[in-house]
Amino acid sequence: MSARPPLLALDQALGLIEDRFGPVTAVVPARAAEAAGFVLGADLHARSLLPAADNSAVDGYALGPGHGPWRLNGRAAAGQPHAGPVAAGEAVRILTGALVPAGTTAIAMQEYAAVEDGYLSLAELPPPGANIRRAGEAVKPGDRVFARGTRLRPLHLGLLADLGLDEVAVHAPLRVALLSSGDELRPAGSATAAHQVIDSNRPQLRAALTRLGCAVTDGPILPDRRDVITEALLAAARDHDLVITTAGMSVGDEDHVPVVLRTRGEMIFHRLALKPGRPVGLGTLGGTPVLGLPGNPGAVAVTFSLLGLLLVRRLAGEAVRPPQGFPLPAAFAYDKPAGDRAVLPGRIGPDGVERVARQAAGNLAWTATATGFIAIEETRTSVAPGEPVTFLPFDGAWP
Numbered sequence: 001m002s003a004r005p006p007l008l009a010l011d012q013a014l015g016l017i018e019d020r021f022g023p024v025t026a027v028v029p030a031r032a033a034e035a036a037g038f039v040l041g042a043d044l045h046a047r048s049l050l051p052a053a054d055n056s057a058v059d060g061y062a063l064g065p066g067h068g069p070w071r072l073n074g075r076a077a078a079g080q081p082h083a084g085p086v087a088a089g090e091a092v093r094i095l096t097g098a099l100v101p102a103g104t105t106a107i108a109m110q111e112y113a114a115v116e117d118g119y120l121s122l123a124e125l126p127p128p129g130a131n132i133r134r135a136g137e138a139v140k141p142g143d144r145v146f147a148r149g150t151r152l153r154p155l156h157l158g159l160l161a162d163l164g165l166d167e168v169a170v171h172a173p174l175r176v177a178l179l180s181s182g183d184e185l186r187p188a189g190s191a192t193a194a195h196q197v198i199d200s201n202r203p204q205l206r207a208a209l210t211r212l213g214c215a216v217t218d219g220p221i222l223p224d225r226r227d228v229i230t231e232a233l234l235a236a237a238r239d240h241d242l243v244i245t246t247a248g249m250s251v252g253d254e255d256h257v258p259v260v261l262r263t264r265g266e267m268i269f270h271r272l273a274l275k276p277g278r279p280v281g282l283g284t285l286g287g288t289p290v291l292g293l294p295g296n297p298g299a300v301a302v303t304f305s306l307l308g309l310l311l312v313r314r315l316a317g318e319a320v321r322p323p324q325g326f327p328l329p330a331a332f333a334y335d336k337p338a339g340d341r342a343v344l345p346g347r348i349g350p351d352g353v354e355r356v357a358r359q360a361a362g363n364l365a366w367t368a369t370a371t372g373f374i375a376i377e378e379t380r381t382s383v384a385p386g387e388p389v390t391f392l393p394f395d396g397a398w399p
């Protein structure tokens with residue numbers, strides 16, 4: 001048997017994506033309330049204080065100067081401030097969120113207070129400033145609230161609202177063309193003969209891209225003809241920010257995509273030490289990146305999750321690094337030859353990471369029970385139960 005030429009490692013391919021690709025889309029204004037899911041195109045700075053004013057962190061008593069007992073005089077609630085200051089020897093009943101009256105030295109929690117005949121006494125004097133949320137202690141004008149490249153989550157919108165930042169600069173949607181190739185393919189929903197296969201890569205990729213805010217163009221299913229594939233790829237590259245193809249990436253007679261990239265553009269990498277997903281490649285046509293995924297749907301899932309998401313997110317403006325995953329004990333035994341990064345569908349169970357049934361590169365039956373991928377390093381030849389493996393949850397593997 002002849003020696004196999006060395007293939008590029010997954011980490012090297014991820015490094016090439018990081019080095020070569022960053023934001024490509026215009027930055028446009030958007031209303032903050034509608035910007036969840038968008039990527040910030042500029043750093044965002046505060047113009048106001050958070051909290052806006054000193055307020056109480058607890059239900060209790062705002063103490064005036066003195067050591068007690070304090071004469072109770074007035075009440076402050078959120079939205080109902082106490083008029084005037086608190087005098088020496090006096091205390092104001094105060095509720096969480098209420099403005100702190102001028103003259104307050106500290107706020108005593110009501111659990112530690114005794115009230116009798118209009119007077120408050122405390123076993124212990126709280127330290128100066130206790131239980132007061134100070135104006136600007138979280139954010140001051142000029143502070144950077146969020147950095148450029150942050151994908152806004154629903155969680156972020158509350159802070160933007162608090163700070164009165166109702167317009168933000170975001171990246172316009174990444175324009176992505178999706179193409180499939182294969183004489184055997186029929187669009188989802190079609191009837192098929194024995195020699196035909198449903199294009200199941202398309203819905204998988206379209207949904208993942210749409211969820212990332214991309215403007216997806218559903219390109220045609222291409223026949224296995226070099227001239228047609230060449231023209232379709234060149235046309236798609238002309239008016240998109242990214243082209244993604246599936247199939248025709250291997251070394252067979254009908255595998256035309258790598259030839260088009262090599263002869264009409266540039267091939268950045270092709271064929272990785274990765275299983276499944278070995279035939280994956282990335283190139284450019286007229287400067288537009290073209291990600292060539294393999295045909296097998298399971299290999300598409302792996303290569304898009306590991307490489308495609310990094311590429312798409314970086315092009316869309318996100319300041320994101322490769323997925324890290326989490327080390328967890330394996331609940332299975334596994335042997336593999338050294339050389340490839342093995343990626344297996346899995347899930348977290350009571351004894352650690354489990355493999356799931358029906359896993360194969362050729363179909364997606366395993367998606368019924370898997371919740372992430374298990375990655376096993378190139379140099380490793382075996383995994384014993386209890387040994388650590390890397391788990392990459394489908395939705396949460398990003399630093």
Ligand SMILES: Nc1nc2c(c(=O)[nH]1)N[C@H]1C(S)=C(S)[C@@H](COP(=O)(O)OP(=O)(O)OC[C@H]3O[C@@H](n4cnc5c(N)ncnc54)[C@H](O)[C@@H]3O)O[C@H]1N2
Nearest residue numbers: 180197198199200201247248249250255278294295296299
């Ligand atoms: N001599 C070698 N042969 C193969 C190698 C190799 O290294 N040397 N790699 C194998 C691996 S790994 C994979 S993965 C496949 C992928 O090759 P291609 O990217 O060229 O894909 P195709 O051969 O065109 O198709 C593979 C398989 O996937 C089905 N398919 C294609 N498109 C779709 C789609 N849109 N939806 C659902 N299923 C699809 C297609 O019908 C084939 O069954 O090559 C190995 N061979």
Ligand code: MOO
Nearest residue numbers: 276277296299361
């Ligand atoms: O990527 Mo292929 O087996 O790795 O399906």
